[in-house]
Amino acid sequence: MSTTRITMQDNNSNDLFQKNVFSEKVIDILMEWIMEGKLRMGDRLNANQIAQSLGISRMPVREALLDLEKRGLAESTPYAGMRLVKLSEDDIKQIYLARKALEPIAAQYACRYVTDEDIARLEVIHKDYERIVWDENAKPIDSYTQNRLYHFEIYKISRLNQICAMIEQLWDRLSFFKLIYGHDLLETPESKAELVQTHRDYLDALIARDEEKIYELVAGHTNKRIVDIPYSMDEYLGEEKIDV
Numbered sequence: 001m002s003t004t005r006i007t008m009q010d011n012n013s014n015d016l017f018q019k020n021v022f023s024e025k026v027i028d029i030l031m032e033w034i035m036e037g038k039l040r041m042g043d044r045l046n047a048n049q050i051a052q053s054l055g056i057s058r059m060p061v062r063e064a065l066l067d068l069e070k071r072g073l074a075e076s077t078p079y080a081g082m083r084l085v086k087l088s089e090d091d092i093k094q095i096y097l098a099r100k101a102l103e104p105i106a107a108q109y110a111c112r113y114v115t116d117e118d119i120a121r122l123e124v125i126h127k128d129y130e131r132i133v134w135d136e137n138a139k140p141i142d143s144y145t146q147n148r149l150y151h152f153e154i155y156k157i158s159r160l161n162q163i164c165a166m167i168e169q170l171w172d173r174l175s176f177f178k179l180i181y182g183h184d185l186l187e188t189p190e191s192k193a194e195l196v197q198t199h200r201d202y203l204d205a206l207i208a209r210d211e212e213k214i215y216e217l218v219a220g221h222t223n224k225r226i227v228d229i230p231y232s233m234d235e236y237l238g239e240e241k242i243d244v
Helices: 015-036 047-054 058-070 089-113 116-134 140-157 161-173 175-184 189-207 211-228
Strands: 074-077 081-084
Touching: 015 047, 015 058, 015 140, 015 175, 047 058, 058 074, 058 081, 089 140, 089 161, 089 189, 089 211, 116 140, 116 189, 140 161, 140 189, 161 175, 189 211
Parallel strands: none
Antiparallel strands: 074 081
16 A cells, blocks of 8 residues: 555635645546556555545545546446456557547647747657666656657647547556556667657657658557557456455
8 A cells, every 4th residue: 555645735725626636636646556557457446545545535536536437547336346447458459549540630730830949848858758768767657757748748739639638538548558668668778769769750850840741650650559569468457356
């Protein structure tokens, strides 16, 4: 059981606002546990235990669990309570197919609206990502988080807010698989160099305002995941005895 705690301060803020704030903090913590492998597919989510672990009431935890359910990360079943979902190979492939349909479009539109200020910001994010990738002490979650930041920094430039929201939901559903990517894709100098170069290629296409090029790059990268993804469910499934 994690010993993470959320600090509550007594103030005159609106109760609903406070509830939303603490609920969002709980979601962030649960997503971190998922990305760190502390929570795995099929694990039971015990609201009482989570609240006790975080040192808060059950209400924001319950709100957070409902939000996870809306995101497609958790599911509630009669007499069994709330559990993280179990995704099949077909589920994963469908999610990647949906990403392949949406993300190249978002990147393409980003080329239309990108500014020099956007490019400068992406350069900084890219340099931080490169540093993390080559840092032997960095954790897989570090590269995953920075990679996600880089991609969504590009997509939000597109001004396609609805499409970006759908892409984010798809990424959330695949959060279980990031540790495998983190380990597998950071195993060799060659694989690390490929990751860094992929980001560099996106950035160069944005600088050139080359919509066709970035569309092809993003589509090709996503298709590679569809083909190469490790589909062994043993890597992601939790054990029935684990309650969090």
